[in-house]
Amino acid sequence: MRTISVIVLATTIVSNAAFAQGRGGRGNAAAPAGPPVLLVPDRVWNAVDDAPHDGWAVLVRGDRIEAVGPRAQVTVPADATTIALPGTTLLPGLVEGHSHLLLHPYNETPWNDQVLHESQALRVARAVNHARATLMAGFTTVRDLGTEGAGYADVGLKEAIDQGIIPGPRMQVVTRAIVGIGEYAPKGFAAEYSDDIPQGAQEASGLDDVSRVVREQIKHGADWIKFYADYRWGPNGEAEPGFTQEEMNVLVSVAKTSGRSVAAHATTAEGMRRAALAGVSTIEHGDGGTPEVFKLMAEKGICYVPTVSVGGRNKKTVLGYALAAGVTICNGADSGPLAHGDNAREVEGLVANGLTPLQALRAATVNDARMLHWEDRIGAVKPGLFADLVAVNGDPTKDINALSSVAFVMKGGTVYKKP
Numbered sequence: 001m002r003t004i005s006v007i008v009l010a011t012t013i014v015s016n017a018a019f020a021q022g023r024g025g026r027g028n029a030a031a032p033a034g035p036p037v038l039l040v041p042d043r044v045w046n047a048v049d050d051a052p053h054d055g056w057a058v059l060v061r062g063d064r065i066e067a068v069g070p071r072a073q074v075t076v077p078a079d080a081t082t083i084a085l086p087g088t089t090l091l092p093g094l095v096e097g098h099s100h101l102l103l104h105p106y107n108e109t110p111w112n113d114q115v116l117h118e119s120q121a122l123r124v125a126r127a128v129n130h131a132r133a134t135l136m137a138g139f140t141t142v143r144d145l146g147t148e149g150a151g152y153a154d155v156g157l158k159e160a161i162d163q164g165i166i167p168g169p170r171m172q173v174v175t176r177a178i179v180g181i182g183e184y185a186p187k188g189f190a191a192e193y194s195d196d197i198p199q200g201a202q203e204a205s206g207l208d209d210v211s212r213v214v215r216e217q218i219k220h221g222a223d224w225i226k227f228y229a230d231y232r233w234g235p236n237g238e239a240e241p242g243f244t245q246e247e248m249n250v251l252v253s254v255a256k257t258s259g260r261s262v263a264a265h266a267t268t269a270e271g272m273r274r275a276a277l278a279g280v281s282t283i284e285h286g287d288g289g290t291p292e293v294f295k296l297m298a299e300k301g302i303c304y305v306p307t308v309s310v311g312g313r314n315k316k317t318v319l320g321y322a323l324a325a326g327v328t329i330c331n332g333a334d335s336g337p338l339a340h341g342d343n344a345r346e347v348e349g350l351v352a353n354g355l356t357p358l359q360a361l362r363a364a365t366v367n368d369a370r371m372l373h374w375e376d377r378i379g380a381v382k383p384g385l386f387a388d389l390v391a392v393n394g395d396p397t398k399d400i401n402a403l404s405s406v407a408f409v410m411k412g413g414t415v416y417k418k419p
């Protein structure tokens with residue numbers, strides 16, 4: 001079990017005053033005032049080149065990276081302060097591509113009980129801690145893939161972080177996610193009651209209804225649309241596609257009309273195939289994927305988020321198919337079921353399942369940044385991008401487990417953790 005966040009709090013550097021100011025603005029808290037900061041680690045992995053660069057330094061001004069390069073070649077302003085990070089590798093802030101900040105591990109409370117017995121206020125209070133734990137683990141951006149019964153609470157959580165009220169990662173959110181009527185859960189109630197049991201996602205049925213539900217979620221603040229291309233609703237509880245091809249086509253088409261991308265939960269080859277044909281941007285889990293389905297995903301430029309931290313035993317096999325087909329692998333742990341703050345385990349798990357440390361690090365930085373259409377803001381150590389930077393003890397390009405030894409976290413130029 002994860003250590004509770006009192007310890008994390010003790011290492012928090014940023015002052016409460018910085019949060020209490022209630023910085024305004026949608027999407028970006030105001031840049032921190034104060035002198036430029038020179039970060040001096042042992043080496044920098046910039047997510048652009050393969051090898052880390054020994055002896056490089058990074059200059060941060062306001063909320064942006066101003067310069068990166070050999071320390072002697074970085075022009076350091078006279079008023080700059082220096083933060084020495086000995087023994088560390090500095091890399092871009094990591095991205096958690098599949099979180100559920102409104103969930104906590106099922107061995108603490110089963111999913112059904114979280115959805116049916118925990119109030120939204122209780123769940124939001126937990127989520128505030130989850131957001132902080134994620135940031136302190138070096139994950140400065142998340143794509144949150146469903147509140148699982150907590151309505152639109154992810155939208156408010158994101159706003160609270162953006163306005164500087166609570167510490168947490170940058171967020172893109174999907175709100176409630178979409179399932180076919182009868183597809184999802186909680187289920188198994190007496191037929192007389194089952195129409196009235198709250199569900200872990202918003203139900204829809206038919207072309208008009210999927211279209212309406214997509215629009216409704218957008219109206220309430222969804223940055224992405226997520227739907228369950230399959231789930232365990234077959235006659236014997238097996239996973240079967242949750243929507244017809246036509247329903248998926250309409251759902252994705254409405255989302256894309258609004259300029260939003262779509263993520264599909266899918267564990268079966270048929271669910272993945274239909275989602276791919278409908279034009280989704282990412283497929284989550286993919287445990288039952290076949291070489292043919294991954295070939296289709298590669299052709300259509302669809303990212304694969306394998307979530308090796310959860311689900312079946314054949315992740316290594318399907319990741320092998322995906323790599324062979326040339327599919328872009330993205331990082332997402334399904335954190336929530338996996339404890340928030342343990343997010344680096346997924347990146348380590350990608351290596352345990354056949355990726356090289358560099359491929360896994362790319363998944364959690366540049367690939368995820370591109371997936372989010374934020375490659376002009378995050379995912380690399382380059383001048384002009386947000387100063388979202390993390391330093392870990394050791395060299396994760398050689399030993400991926402170094403990612404769990406976080407020494408320093410900066411987001412948008414604000415230091416949240418310092419050695």
Ligand SMILES: [Zn+2]
Nearest residue numbers: 098100145334
């Ligand atoms: Zn999930």
